[in-house]
Amino acid sequence: MASCSCAVWWASTALLLLILTRFLRSSDGGLISGHATQRSDGLCESLVLPYRDYSCQEFVAQTSDGFLLGVQRMWRPELISEAKKGEPVLLFHGILTGGDVWVLNPPGEGLGFMLADAGYDVWITNYRSSNFSYGHLSYKRSDKGFWDWSVDNLASEDLISSLQLVHSKTNRKLLLVAYSEGAQATLAAFSEGSSSDLVSRAVLMAPVSYLTTGPQLIYIASKLRLQRIYEALNIYQLSTRSPGGRELVDVLCSKTSVKCYRDWFRLFSGYLCCINSTRRAYIDKFETQATSVKNLDHYSQQIRLGTFAKFDYGEAGNMERYKQASPPVYDLSKFPSDRLPMLFISSSRDSLANPTDVAHLFREIPAGYESKIVEDFGHLDFVFGYTANRVVYDSVLDFLQAH
Numbered sequence: 253m254a255s256c257s258c259a260v261w262w263a264s265t266a267l268l269l270l271i272l273t274r275f276l277r278s279s280d281g282g283l284i285s286g287h288a289t290q291r292s293d294g295l296c297e298s299l300v301l302p303y304r305d306y307s308c309q310e311f312v313a314q315t316s317d318g319f320l321l322g323v324q325r326m327w328r329p330e331l332i333s334e335a336k337k338g339e340p341v342l343l344f345h346g347i348l349t350g351g352d353v354w355v356l357n358p359p360g361e362g363l364g365f366m367l368a369d370a371g372y373d374v375w376i377t378n379y380r381s382s383n384f385s386y387g388h389l390s391y392k393r394s395d396k397g398f399w400d401w402s403v404d405n406l407a408s409e410d411l412i413s414s415l416q417l418v419h420s421k422t423n424r425k426l427l428l429v430a431y432s433e434g435a436q437a438t439l440a441a442f443s444e445g446s447s448s449d450l451v452s453r454a455v456l457m458a459p460v461s462y463l464t465t466g467p468q469l470i471y472i473a474s475k476l477r478l479q480r481i482y483e484a485l486n487i488y489q490l491s492t493r494s495p496g497g498r499e500l501v502d503v504l505c506s507k508t509s510v511k512c513y514r515d516w517f518r519l520f521s522g523y524l525c526c527i528n529s530t531r532r533a534y535i536d537k538f539e540t541q542a543t544s545v546k547n548l549d550h551y552s553q554q555i556r557l558g559t560f561a562k563f564d565y566g567e568a569g570n571m572e573r574y575k576q577a578s579p580p581v582y583d584l585s586k587f588p589s590d591r592l593p594m595l596f597i598s599s600s601r602d603s604l605a606n607p608t609d610v611a612h613l614f615r616e617i618p619a620g621y622e623s624k625i626v627e628d629f630g631h632l633d634f635v636f637g638y639t640a641n642r643v644v645y646d647s648v649l650d651f652l653q654a655h
């Protein structure tokens with residue numbers, strides 16, 4: 253990026269952002285953690301129950317910092333009963349999306365459906381800001397506090413609360429399938445010893461850990477120091493769906509060689525093999541979903557510093573929070589890949605969890621895990637690709653069944 257002869261550009265971008273960005277409406281409150289609930293526009297009603305072979309129930313998992321996560325349980329009633337319970341598997345999605353990624357492709361293609369068809373008790377969780385979550389006990393979506401989080405909190409709160417909810421409902425150890433930032437949160441949480449004892453085996457797909465490069469949103473944001481503009485404007489969330497969001501994305505893309513005008517998919521992947529263009533309109537009805545600017549900022553820090561560490565608040569802020577000048581790094585040598593059966597699935601053409609960064613990850617975690625590298629598969633193909641069933645999910649099912 254040519255360095256700033258671009259004062260004019262900064263100013264015009266700032267102005268554009270100010271004009272374009274709006275906030276989403278606030279979400280429902282008054283829900284009780286751990287209880288099944290009803291929601292007519294929830295994930296179950298919208299995406300699972302229309303297929304009559306499946307049952308689906310909405311739950312709420314409350315995090316200790318007050319977020320109300322939507323957690324859905326889906327199963328095939330003829331395969332699972334009180335007497336014959338399926339093994340619980342938790343699906344943990346990635347950045348700028350929601351738990352719907354597991355069921356946006358139809359039965360036979362979407363991982364949620366495939367696992368239910370194989371007799372599993374399938375639990376889908378949603379990040380704190382996801383469309384299918386339930387907001388916060390006291391913050392509204394328009395409050396700064398609602399967006400004061402990054403992958404650190406997804407690790408310490410969202411993953412853990414979801415695992416605990418499923419464990420409390422099933423009294424069994426869980427299988428975990430985590431994707432992209434969900435996989436990164438898993439790496440962070442389990443490296444710190446949190447809750448891996450609730451899990452019996454795990455699959456990490458397109459695992460993000462270290463970030464070096466890639467033609468994607470996060471990289472662009474890091475180059476632009478996007479969060480500075482945002483902070484100046486009191487903008488805390490990024491969504492391509494909010495009014496003006498797509499134009500905002502276009503502003504980002506115009507600063508790079510990525511041709512992602514009007515196409516948020518290109519923000520994630522320089523390469524995509526297998527998105528069904530007929531189904532694209534349907535996917536666009538649900539995706540993307542908002543994330544926090546702080547979450548992107550954390551990724552920018554990782555790219556700039558080359559670390560997989562907690563959020564950097566600056567020296568004074570770090571002293572206050574962490575009692576040290578620099579943010580603590582996640583010690584991947586403590587990741588339980590030598591104790592829990594684990595499978596990593598990555599792609600040689602994934603520009604976000606790219607081969608260089610995945611190799612870096614593999615050098616740091618203890619040996620003992622299995623890994624599979626697929627060819628010619630983009631980052632979003634892992635959840636939206638119409639061939640993900642054969643290329644990736646068959647291996648997921650084989651691995652879960654074989655151990």
Ligand SMILES: *[C@@H]1O[C@H](CO)[C@@H](O)[C@H](O)[C@H]1NC(C)=O
Pocket residue numbers: 528529530531638
């Ligand atoms: C693409 O999606 C449409 C609509 O869901 C479907 O009818 C068609 O079979 C799909 N094509 C492929 C190659 O999966």
Ligand SMILES: CC(=O)N[C@H]1CO[C@H](CO)[C@@H](O)[C@@H]1O
Pocket residue numbers: 276279293298383384537538
């Ligand atoms: C909070 C929010 O944006 N909820 C939306 C999630 O998606 C459904 C289905 O498109 C909408 O009806 C909700 O308003």
